[in-house]
Amino acid sequence: MTPTPVSPASPGAGPAPTTTEAPALHAAALALGDDALVLSHRLGEWAGHAPVLEEEVALANIALDLLGQARVLLSLAGDEDELAYLREERAFRNLQLVEQPNGDFAHTIARQLYFSVYQTLLYGQLADTDSLLAPLAAKAVKEVAYHQDHAEQWTLRLGDGTAESHERMRRGLDALWRFTGEMFQPVPGLDLDWQGMREQWTARVTEVIEKATLSVPEGPQSGAWTAGAGREGLHTESFGRMLAEMQHLHRSHPGASW
Amino acid sequence: MVTTAPRTPTALEAELSALAGAVPDPELPVITLAELGVLRSLRVSGTGHVDVELTPTYTGCPAIEAMSADIEQVLREHGRDDVSVRTVLSPAWSTDDISAEGRRKLAEFGIAPPRPHAADGPVPLSLTVRCPNCGSTDTELLSRFSSTACKALRRCVSCREPFDHFKEL
Numbered sequence: 001m002t003p004t005p006v007s008p009a010s011p012g013a014g015p016a017p018t019t020t021e022a023p024a025l026h027a028a029a030l031a032l033g034d035d036a037l038v039l040s041h042r043l044g045e046w047a048g049h050a051p052v053l054e055e056e057v058a059l060a061n062i063a064l065d066l067l068g069q070a071r072v073l074l075s076l077a078g079d080e081d082e083l084a085y086l087r088e089e090r091a092f093r094n095l096q097l098v099e100q101p102n103g104d105f106a107h108t109i110a111r112q113l114y115f116s117v118y119q120t121l122l123y124g125q126l127a128d129t130d131s132l133l134a135p136l137a138a139k140a141v142k143e144v145a146y147h148q149d150h151a152e153q154w155t156l157r158l159g160d161g162t163a164e165s166h167e168r169m170r171r172g173l174d175a176l177w178r179f180t181g182e183m184f185q186p187v188p189g190l191d192l193d194w195q196g197m198r199e200q201w202t203a204r205v206t207e208v209i210e211k212a213t214l215s216v217p218e219g220p221q222s223g224a225w226t227a228g229a230g231r232e233g234l235h236t237e238s239f240g241r242m243l244a245e246m247q248h249l250h251r252s253h254p255g256a257s258w
Numbered sequence: 259m260v261t262t263a264p265r266t267p268t269a270l271e272a273e274l275s276a277l278a279g280a281v282p283d284p285e286l287p288v289i290t291l292a293e294l295g296v297l298r299s300l301r302v303s304g305t306g307h308v309d310v311e312l313t314p315t316y317t318g319c320p321a322i323e324a325m326s327a328d329i330e331q332v333l334r335e336h337g338r339d340d341v342s343v344r345t346v347l348s349p350a351w352s353t354d355d356i357s358a359e360g361r362r363k364l365a366e367f368g369i370a371p372p373r374p375h376a377a378d379g380p381v382p383l384s385l386t387v388r389c390p391n392c393g394s395t396d397t398e399l400l401s402r403f404s405s406t407a408c409k410a411l412r413r414c415v416s417c418r419e420p421f422d423h424f425k426e427l
Contacts, residue, residue: 058401058402058403061407065316068317139350140317146403
């Protein structure tokens with residue numbers, strides 16, 4: 001990436017970070033920025049492998065939106081390239097949900113459904129605060145609305161499709177359910193209604209899943225070792241391998257450019 | 259969000275704004291940055307420094323870097339060496355910021371222009387997208403995402419031609 005200085009707002013358009021706010025803002029920008037960066041990389045792995053050309057393009061477009069959001073957020077937390085390419089696994093603050101491997105197309109759609117509904121609600125709330133992240137949230141919420149629509153349409157089509165697509169969609173939703181509880185753990189530095197967000201998320205996801213002739217998974221939304229710790233730097237096994245691939249070039253050739 | 263108080267641009271600023279605004283969009287060269295609505299402000303300080311504010315269509319739009327470089331170049335060609343182009347996000351760009359002339363040019367180029375938003379809310383789904391080739395309103399969505407993040411792919415049921423639609427944001 002070529003670093004582009006991006007300021008969240010016009011000079012004088014918002015409160016300057018005070019010394020007491022800065023660490024919390026840094027942590028919040030890192031958490032949301034890592035979600036966007038990691039999911040962007042996972043979606044990018046579909047390039048050349050998507051089931052149809054339109055989806056190849058759609059998933060790459062969604063990945064690009066997320067990468068743009070990640071660049072703004074990580075730039076608020078520090079140097080975007082250093083943060084993306086030179087941190088160890090334990091220093092990442094993303095949800096475990098977004099680092100989960102792509103699986104089949106239905107599995108990716110299940111991950112998109114859970115995450116895009118969450119991101120729409122989170123950015124929607126954040127946009128109405130006086131946080132320094134609000135300008136980014138106000139912009140990104142409009143982009144994420146398209147991601148959510150894409151995921152919902154595919155959930156309906158696969159769930160209410162053939163016996164095979166129905167079964168694959170069910171498996172994807174079930175497999176990722178245990179990673180959804182972590183989304184509603186309050187992020188330090190973000191003064192949002194997390195309980196309200198959980199209720200709205202559950203209502204929306206339930207509506208879509210049932211319309212798709214599927215059932216909302218019944219298992220727990222988190223477990224002692226499976227979820228609830230990505231925000232604290234504890235990640236699942238596959239994340240290390242993903243990071244190795246993502247960081248390999250930059251670490252092998254420090255300062256390389258096109 | 260508090261915005262900086264508007265200030266009447268000087269004659270020099272107006273002249274430089276016109277130059278910067280006339281730069282063609284790198285992805286859609288039929289329309290200019292002014293018509294796209296992404297040029298937010300241009301100020302010249304007492305020392306002659308030119309400060310330009312540019313806003314991206316989508317947060318991740320890679321064209322923003324080419325736009326910045328093109329603006330710097332055109333201002334340099336007009337004798338302004340001390341130029342900085344900054345990217346600002348607030349207020350968020352909307353397809354409603356595309357001018358009437360910009361919409362006309364998009365349609366002429368074969369890209370269905372974005373529909374206007376309701377006063378306060380999303381675009382009503384009942385508003386059809388007109389085929390830029392034959393003018394038919396009988397068109398269907400093929401994919402919400404097309405060759406760039408800002409476009410959706412549609413097909414005309416009447417003339418069977420696929421076409422891009424600048425989707426509403």
